[in-house]
Structure formats: structure tokens, C-alpha cells
Amino acid sequence: MSCQVILRRATGHGPAAAAGKVELGYLFLPQAWGFGYAAEACTAALAWLDEELPGEPVVLFTQTANARSMRLAAKLGFTEAGRFDAYGAEQRFGLRPPATESDALTDDSQATTVAVEEPSGRRRTSSRS
Numbered sequence: 386m387s388c389q390v391i392l393r394r395a396t397g398h399g400p401a402a403a404a405g406k407v408e409l410g411y412l413f414l415p416q417a418w419g420f421g422y423a424a425e426a427c428t429a430a431l432a433w434l435d436e437e438l439p440g441e442p443v444v445l446f447t448q449t450a451n452a453r454s455m456r457l458a459a460k461l462g463f464t465e466a467g468r469f470d471a472y473g474a475e476q477r478f479g480l481r482p483p484a485t486e487s488d489a490l491t492d493d494s495q496a497t498t499v500a501v502e503e504p505s506g507r508r509r510t511s512s513r514s
């Protein structure tokens with residue numbers, strides 16, 4: 386597997402304000418960096434979420450030293466809701482407010498598959514085209 390985009394309910398590893406909210410996570414192998422793939426896959430995952438659970442805010446935890454991840458979070462519409470220390474580093478608590486109808490995906494030219502981790506731990510894949 387060369388990449389992973391996960392949507393799940395945040396557990397206790399972030400600030401209390403984030404617990405139970407939908408959390409986005411992403412992990413791509415270095416050879417897949419720098420092409421916009423992560424942004425495209427995360428955009429598709431968030432669009433799927435907006436359809437399935439309209440009105441859900443999304444949280445994201447990012448090491449502040451991780452410049453690529455911070456740039457991606459900003460691109461995806463996350464704004465800073467706080468900072469905290471974990472795993473020996475400063476973390477940024479990002480929050481993406483619920484989408485409006487005008488935020489809907491406009492570029493349907495490419496198919497994207499995303500993996501979603503449900504609260505039960507079951508994983509589900511979804512394709513958009």
C-alpha cells in the first residue's frame with residue numbers, strides 16, 4: 386500500500402474538544418509526495434463525508450514541524466483550533482467546519498478510492514468518479 390487516508394472518530398489521543406469528532410488522517414510514502422495525490426485523495430474523502438454525514442466538523446492533528454502536512458491541512462480548509470504536546474513534539478489541532486453546498490467537488494474527471502475506518506474497526510473503501 387502506498388497511501389492511506391482515514392476518517393474515523395477521534396479517540397483520546399488529542400484535546401478533549403476533539404474527542405468523538407470525525408478525524409482525518411493521511412500517510413503517503415515519500416515517493417508519492419509532491420504530486421498533489423494526497424490533496425486529491427483527502428478532498429475526495431472529505432467530499433464523501435459531506436455527503437454521508439452532512440454538517441459534521443472534522444478534526445486533524447498535525448506536528449507543527451511537519452511542513453508538508455501543515456500545508457496540506459491548510460489546503461483542505463483546516464484552521465488552527467489549538468496546539469498541544471504529544472509524542473514528544475508540538476501538535477496542531479486543526480478544525481474544518483461543516484461544508485456548505487458551494488464547497489462540493491467540481492472536478493469529477495478522475496476516480497479516487499478512499500478507505501474509511503468505521504467505529505466498529507471495520508474498513509470500507511469507496512470510489513468516486
Ligand SMILES: CC(C)(COP(=O)(O)OP(=O)(O)OC[C@H]1O[C@@H](n2cnc3c(N)ncnc32)[C@H](O)[C@@H]1OP(=O)(O)O)[C@@H](O)C(=O)NCCC(=O)NCCS
Pocket residue numbers: 410411412413414417418419420421422423424425446447448451453454456457460
Ligand atoms: C503529509 C503528506 C501526505 C503530504 O504529501 P504531499 O504530496 O506534500 O501533499 P499534496 O498532495 O498536497 O501535494 C502537494 C505537492 O504536490 C505538488 N504538485 C505537483 N503536481 C501537482 C498537481 N497536479 N496538483 C497539486 N499539487 C501538485 C505541489 O506543488 C506540492 O509540492 P510542494 O509541497 O513541493 O510545493 C506527506 O508528506 C506524508 O504522507 N507525510 C508522512 C505522514 C504524515 O506526515 N502524515 C500527517 C500526520 S497528521
